[in-house]
Amino acid sequence: MGLRSTLFPVKHVIALDVGGTGMKAALVGADGALLHRARRPTGRERGPDAVVAGILDFAAELRAHGIDRHGEPASAAGVAVPGIVDEAEGVAVHAVNLGWRDVPLRALLAERLGGVPVALGHDVRTGGLAEGRIGAGRGADRFLFVPLGTGIAGAIGIDGRVEAGAHGFAGEIGHIVVRPGGAPCPCGQRGCLERFASAAAVSEAWAAACGDPDADAADCAKAVESGDARARQVWQEAVDALADGLVTALTLLDPRVLIIGGGLAEAGETLFAPLREAVRRRVTFQKLPSLVPAALGDTAGCLGAGLLAWDLIDGTTDRTDTTDPTDSTDPTAPSEVTT
Numbered sequence: 001m002g003l004r005s006t007l008f009p010v011k012h013v014i015a016l017d018v019g020g021t022g023m024k025a026a027l028v029g030a031d032g033a034l035l036h037r038a039r040r041p042t043g044r045e046r047g048p049d050a051v052v053a054g055i056l057d058f059a060a061e062l063r064a065h066g067i068d069r070h071g072e073p074a075s076a077a078g079v080a081v082p083g084i085v086d087e088a089e090g091v092a093v094h095a096v097n098l099g100w101r102d103v104p105l106r107a108l109l110a111e112r113l114g115g116v117p118v119a120l121g122h123d124v125r126t127g128g129l130a131e132g133r134i135g136a137g138r139g140a141d142r143f144l145f146v147p148l149g150t151g152i153a154g155a156i157g158i159d160g161r162v163e164a165g166a167h168g169f170a171g172e173i174g175h176i177v178v179r180p181g182g183a184p185c186p187c188g189q190r191g192c193l194e195r196f197a198s199a200a201a202v203s204e205a206w207a208a209a210c211g212d213p214d215a216d217a218a219d220c221a222k223a224v225e226s227g228d229a230r231a232r233q234v235w236q237e238a239v240d241a242l243a244d245g246l247v248t249a250l251t252l253l254d255p256r257v258l259i260i261g262g263g264l265a266e267a268g269e270t271l272f273a274p275l276r277e278a279v280r281r282r283v284t285f286q287k288l289p290s291l292v293p294a295a296l297g298d299t300a301g302c303l304g305a306g307l308l309a310w311d312l313i314d315g316t317t318d319r320t321d322t323t324d325p326t327d328s329t330d331p332t333a334p335s336e337v338t339t
């Protein structure tokens with residue numbers, strides 16, 4: 001990498017995170033600086049064709065903003081979308097909440113953005129990429145990112161990239177069976193992890209236990225903190241199921257850092273203290289990874305989309321520090337070697 005001019009024009013990329021209800025976007029500079037941020041509704045009630053048109057219009061407006069305010073159009077774009085994503089082909093295969101099927105989103109965006117390179121990513125893997133590189137797992141060579149929300153997903157980080165698997169399904173830790181024959185899961189199995197340890201599952205269990213249908217996982221965490229015995233039982237059952245799932249994952253993957261995010265992780269040490277203990281009790285020969293809360297919150301997907309875009313321009317190796325974060329080497333020390 002040569003010297004970067006701070007003068008006008010400013011080289012940048014478009015980052016766009018498409019969610020079920022809202023889209024978050026940014027223009028990201030070469031140093032990761034957010035030059036511009038915007039958000040708007042996804043508008044899924046208007047149907048899948050209108051959602052795709054809305055994504056293309058938003059991207060085109062971001063390009064125009066770059067020309068207007070930063071002196072040149074974006075050099076690349078990264079877009080994260082939910083559901084099943086074929087990252088290699090750039091196709092949004094299916095998303096239940098958006099209703100689309102086989103949308104060649106990468107090609108459509110490239111056409112709309114003047115032919116610049118475009119990366120299409122899966123929302124959780126893209127968020128995981130950001131957590132692993134610039135968030136809670138900063139610089140970790142091997143990490144596993146597990147957001148605990150309505151469901152439970154996962155992103156497997158290996159040497160600065162996130163593993164998608166042969167068919168785009170790698171990391172689906174929420175559908176590891178932890179209670180054989182247990183509660184049915186929408187995926188068709190019974191006893192899947194997300195039926196016991198997602199924020200939605202804890203909300204459901206606590207609402208049933210306390211008799212208030214509106215009580216949720218955050219209320220359960222508060223009741224745990226105030227010493228409520230029923231809440232502690234609900235919470236511990238979730239923690240035990242989660243530890244069972246995580247130990248299966250770490251036995252397979254041997255991650256250095258295990259990053260837990262999503263709504264349930266907002267309980268902080270109320271979750272992390274018993275979870276670390278439950279994982280520690282279960283491992284025998286396996287090495288314990290450091291178990292840490294996610295750092296980027298709901299901006300992870302957008303930041304990850306920006307990383308995907310920059311990777312298209314200058315390659316993953318240039319922007320990825322894949323050292324052991326526990327290494328004592330001062331990362332701010334000047335490097336002897338410059339290339």
Ligand SMILES: [Zn+2]
Nearest residue numbers: 175185187192
């Ligand atoms: Zn399942």
